[in-house]
Amino acid sequence: MPTLDIAIVGYGSGGQAAALALSRDGHRVEVFEQAPRLRPVGAGFLLQPTGLSALWQLGLLPQVLALGRRVDRLYGENETGRAVMDMRYEGLDRRLFGLGLQRGALFEVLRDAWPGAGEVRTNCRIAGTEDDGRVLVDAEGRRHGPYDLVVAADGAASGLRAGVGEARLDRAYPWGALWCLVPEAAWPWGHELRQRYRRAREMAGMLPVGTRPGDATPRLSFFWSLPAAALAQWPDGDLAAWKAGVSRLWPELEPMLGGVTEAPMLAKARYRDAIPRAWSKGRLVLLGDAAHAMSPQLGQGVNMALLDALALRDALRGDGSVESALAHYGATRRAHVAVYQFWSRWLTPVFQSDRDLVARLRDLAFLPLGRLPGGRGQMLRVLAGTQRGWLGRLHLPAGFLDALG
Numbered sequence: 001m002p003t004l005d006i007a008i009v010g011y012g013s014g015g016q017a018a019a020l021a022l023s024r025d026g027h028r029v030e031v032f033e034q035a036p037r038l039r040p041v042g043a044g045f046l047l048q049p050t051g052l053s054a055l056w057q058l059g060l061l062p063q064v065l066a067l068g069r070r071v072d073r074l075y076g077e078n079e080t081g082r083a084v085m086d087m088r089y090e091g092l093d094r095r096l097f098g099l100g101l102q103r104g105a106l107f108e109v110l111r112d113a114w115p116g117a118g119e120v121r122t123n124c125r126i127a128g129t130e131d132d133g134r135v136l137v138d139a140e141g142r143r144h145g146p147y148d149l150v151v152a153a154d155g156a157a158s159g160l161r162a163g164v165g166e167a168r169l170d171r172a173y174p175w176g177a178l179w180c181l182v183p184e185a186a187w188p189w190g191h192e193l194r195q196r197y198r199r200a201r202e203m204a205g206m207l208p209v210g211t212r213p214g215d216a217t218p219r220l221s222f223f224w225s226l227p228a229a230a231l232a233q234w235p236d237g238d239l240a241a242w243k244a245g246v247s248r249l250w251p252e253l254e255p256m257l258g259g260v261t262e263a264p265m266l267a268k269a270r271y272r273d274a275i276p277r278a279w280s281k282g283r284l285v286l287l288g289d290a291a292h293a294m295s296p297q298l299g300q301g302v303n304m305a306l307l308d309a310l311a312l313r314d315a316l317r318g319d320g321s322v323e324s325a326l327a328h329y330g331a332t333r334r335a336h337v338a339v340y341q342f343w344s345r346w347l348t349p350v351f352q353s354d355r356d357l358v359a360r361l362r363d364l365a366f367l368p369l370g371r372l373p374g375g376r377g378q379m380l381r382v383l384a385g386t387q388r389g390w391l392g393r394l395h396l397p398a399g400f401l402d403a404l405g
Contacts, residue, residue, distance in 0.1 A: 001316050001325065003027055004148040007136055009126045009160060011038060013103075014288025014305030015153035016110035020058060021313040023116060031116070032136065032144070034125035034154075038117070040107035043179040043267070044209030044221025045296075046071060046193060047099040047106075049089070050385030051303030053400045054310050061403060063109045068101040069190065069210040069218065074383065076195035078363050079249055084197065085366060092380045095405045100193070102181065102219065105212040106302070126154070129163050133284030149322060150284045151312070153305075156272040156293035164281040173271040173295055175352040176231045177223045180266050182256050184208060184218040196250045199359035200351055204250050220256070225352050228270065235263025271295040273345055279330030283322060287312060292337045294344040297351060303385050304337055336388050343382060 004027045008015050011033040023029045047055075047068065055061050076085035089096040111117045125139040134146040152160035161167060184190065187206065195205040203225035211218055224246060226234070239262070247254040260266065274293035279286045288305035315329035316322070349355055350362045370376045381387040388394040 001318065001320075001322070004316070004322070005146075006030070006149045006151060007032065007145065007147045008151045008153055009136070010152070010154035010288070010290070011035075011120055012041070012153060012155060012288065012305070013106060013110065013302045014308055015151070016107070016114065017054070017058065017306050017309035018151055018153060018287055018312060019116065020110060020114040021309050022316070023114065025313055025317065027316075029116060030144075030147075031120045032124045032126050032138075033120050033122050036123045038111065038120060038122060040103040042103040042269070043181050043223070044100055044102050044207050044219070045302050046207060046299045047101050048300065048303045048383070048385040049096050049098070049396060049404075050394065051306050052099060052404070053396050054303075054306035056400050056403055057310060057397060058113070060109055060113060064099060064101060064106065067105040067109070067210050067212060068099040069208040071098040071100050071191055071193055071208065073192040074098075074195075075189075075192055076197065079196065079198045082363060083367055084363055085195070085370075087370070087376075087380060087383055089380070089384065091376060092384055092386075093401065095401045096384060097404070098193070098384075100207045100209040100221070102209045102212045102221070105210065108213050125159075127159060129160065129284055132282030133163060134282070148283065149316075149326075151287050152284060152290045153287045154290055156274060156289040158274070158286070158290035158293075160284065161274065161276055161286060161290050163284050164276055164278050164286060167274055167276045169273055169275040171273055172228065173273060173348065173352075174228050175225060175348070176228050176268060176270045177225050177296075178231070178234065178266040179221065179223040179269055180260060181209070181219045182222055182259060184220050185256070187220055187256065188252075197351065197359070198249050199356050200349065200353045200362070201356075201359075202245075202249050203351055204246060204253060206253070206256070222253075222256070223269070224266075227354075231268055231270065234268065235266070237263070239263045269296075271348075273341070275341055279334065280323075280326035283326075285312065285326045285329065291333070292341055294341050295348040295352075297348045298340055298344050298382065300337075300340050300344075300385055304333075304340070307336070307385075308333055335392075336394055339387055339389055340382070340385075 136144040272293040315325040
């Protein structure tokens with residue numbers, strides 16, 4: 001395909017990866033970001049083997065491995081200490097692991113890899129498109145373009161998603177979370193994602209996320225589940241009372257949260273479930289959470305966005321039209337993400353809801369179900385991001401596992 005003029009709306013992880021991958025293929029890329037300055041949003045996350053493989057293909061694996069923290073196990077227990085979830089990557093392949101990473105670390109790695117990062121058009125909110133997706137219209141009514149392709153990577157609450165047609169599902173989750181980064185200090189589970197639950201009404205988690213450029217202190221990403229109504233009222237409540245409640249659920253967290261002295265130190269995270277009927281229309285295409293917003297229960301958001309960016313790049317390497325390339329891209333990615341959207345939608349109330357009976361059944365059955373023949377392998381593939389559809393598998397690229405080893 002000849003060189004294209006491409007506009008990317010949104011400079012999150014998916015937009016960053018798309019800008020890097022497409023510009024390396026020779027396309028002329030222009031990025032629009034509504035924030036007044038470029039900065040990461042969020043605390044930490046878990047890079048799965050799929051996300052790591054995407055960064056390996058971009059030549060950035062050594063950089064993130066040097067900053068992140070290897071995670072070998074995901075373990076969850078209820079308030080009595082009863083194990084609810086226990087999964088280890090070695091059950092799939094002894095070379096596999098997850099990587100806890102600060103969002104700021106990935107942001108800087110991707111930013112530094114793209115020479116055009118200094119030319120991102122900040123403080124520019126794109127409100128819609130015209131001319132079959134070729135022209136952008138910002139909130140001030142200014143028109144930008146025309147472009148050969150517009151990539152909507154503007155997040156879960158995408159303002160451009162409606163441009164590809166009516167969504168099959170687009171709604172906010174009734175639960176969210178508070179989060180912050182804390183020093184790792186003497187935390188005893190340095191290579192595990194640990195969670196603790198009181199039914200499904202309370203959930204706390206700690207994920208080791210390593211360091212970031214300019215900050216050599218290893219940190220943990222802490223999160224605390226909250227109903228959306230309570231999240232909207234935060235930080236009006238009593239911080240000391242809130243911390244006491246967290247400590248009652250999980251006493252080991254009390255010293256870890258000692259540095260949280262003001263409520264605004266805890267940021268808010270809100271979730272959305274969005275399933276568009278199509279991923280593209282004309283020259284407008286969706287990428288990342290704009291295409292497949294889901295709750296973070298399966299920890300796949302960033303990983304899927306990175307895979308989207310490479311799939312779009314690969315589709316545009318074909319010799320057909322732009323429209324046929326976008327259709328191929330959408331079909332390829334939908335075949336992968338659909339099962340994750342399904343499980344995310346159905347599993348979220350099991351861990352975040354007021355359904356006490358569902359939580360009791362979870363405590364009794366979740367771990368044994370994972371030990372049934374075939375069940376554990378499927379759970380691990382969903383965790384690692386390598387499940388494709390109900391029975392298929394997404395194969396990791398040749399050479400990647402050797403690079404991990």
